Amino acid sequence: MAEPQIAQTNTEPDAHIEVRDLTMAYGSFVVQRDLTFTIRREDIFIIMGDSGCGKSTLLRHMIGLMRPAKGRVLYEDKDFWAATPEARKTFMRNFGMSYQSGAMWSSMTLSENIGVPLGEYTDLSASEIREIAKLKLSLVGLSGFEDYYPSEISGGMLKRAGLARAMALDPDILFFDEPSAGLDPLSSRLLDDLILELRDSLGATVVVVTHELASIFTIGNNGVFLDAEKKTMTATGDPKKLRDEATDPKLHAFLTRGEL
């Protein structure tokens, strides 16, 4: 089996999340196998690959929604899946997850949606929660839509609202599943700026599943490429270095959009 290409990133050894020999499967159908990579603190880590290669599935394994068929996921050297469900819940409270379709709770307004984690995990008053929700919504460009229901806003706005909710508790780790899909180029750029800002000001580690090359090169400083055919990873490291030094033709084609 060909060794995955590893592009050298800067040498800080501060590993935040580690994935070791992870194999993901639905029953007997293997999606990806032998995934090993490290995400350091304050990395913006991009999970890349062809459509259907298992990027969203990888994300689900990392945030506690699917158990690995084999392998481990470590958060600050603690084995996530070996822990009890209560311990896992404690881990999960430090995650912020933004879903592909927003996954907003349809029976609550946007403000109430953001208020749920705030109400659960802080002792803030209702009006304080409302103020914070308003702030988060304005950060994603949805000022004024606090009292709208998810069914009353467009798909792109839903995505941004989902992001606002993921940021509600200023989490250590943010997971984004295709954040720019369906957004116009300008919104996509604003989103990139927002992600960079979150990393710089909050010190968050960000894991992003995305196809957008512009975003990948703008914000990504570490990543992994999953090959759908070989069902394993073929490279890990800084996307820009991978593009310049890529030996695997598929990876090269992906990162240059097929240009030679």
Next chain:
Amino acid sequence: MTDEADNNGYQLSFVPKEAGTLQVTLAGNWKIHHSLPSSSELENELSQHPEIQRITFDTDAMADWDSALLTFLVQLGELAKEKNIQLDQTALPEGVQRLLKLATEVPERKGAKRTASADPFLARVGNKATAAAGSATEALTFIGDATLSLLRLLRGTAQFRFQDLTLTIQQTGAQALGIVALISFLVGLILAYIGAAQLRQFGATIYVADLVGLGMARAMGAMMTGIIMAGRTGAAFAAQLGTMQVNEEVDALETMGISSMDFLVLPRMLALIIMLPLLCLYSDLFGILGGLFVSITVFDLGAIEYLNQTQKSLSITDFTVGLINAAIYGVLIAIAGCYHGIKCGRSSAAVGTATTSAVVSSILLIVVATAFLTVIYDVLGI
């Protein structure tokens, strides 16, 4: 396009050329509105002449083409690949060549195609049995989790929003008053009508009050309310939670570290435990009124007479029995509804299945529970 060309559609013929080459002549209109040519003619031709190693095309007399031609050529291509025959595409129109190239560019993903498998009978029986055992385990796990959630609530550590409880109470209780009243009134009416018709023969018409009173208080009030709520609320819970599953809203709760059992199932369960006994009492009242209505209009009893007799025949124990039944039904309906909702698959059809299963399970559980409870009350002498 002339009329005769339209009527004739496509024309396909084979012209054997020099050694091992077959020329396929395509003429006329190859459009899907006419008919889709099949490759069986070609198959016959090829099997009759197994020495053919190359196929060329002649499209001089071809008029219009669309996907009909493409489909035929793709099938032909697969056939040729099977038999190791080379295809010379140069005489085909350029557009066709480009589309064929596009269609064959991305190879079929290995393992993606699903084959219909017909398992032998015993294997299917075995599979169904293991699946049933699996879902029995799931159901028990769910009930266990629900109980733990209730204990957490009592300890004050449940992730529970009071406003969800009050909203569900309004939806399940307040908004059900109309239909419960109507159905209970009619059930009381039916009981009285059937009962009095028989009792009249013995001159014991007055005892219809006992019949309706005891019937409603001990059994029918709780059961009718239970069945109405199973259809109304059990289905609603399953649909709500099922749709949330489809939209990944339940996942969003879990990844935020919020127990979906506490947040979603607990308020619904509590709402039904509170509302069903209250609705049962309400139903008893309307049932007795229904009996009263029939008795004074059809059977010439006096209103005061009827109500006095009802009061004499009923004791607190009878009402308590009904209320305990109702509370138990509440738990069963909530569990059935929420279980099927949370277990729902990720498609809209799955939501329909979940709703149906929830209603059927609820009604089944209500009737089975009633059977058990009746025996228990009998043994206890209540």
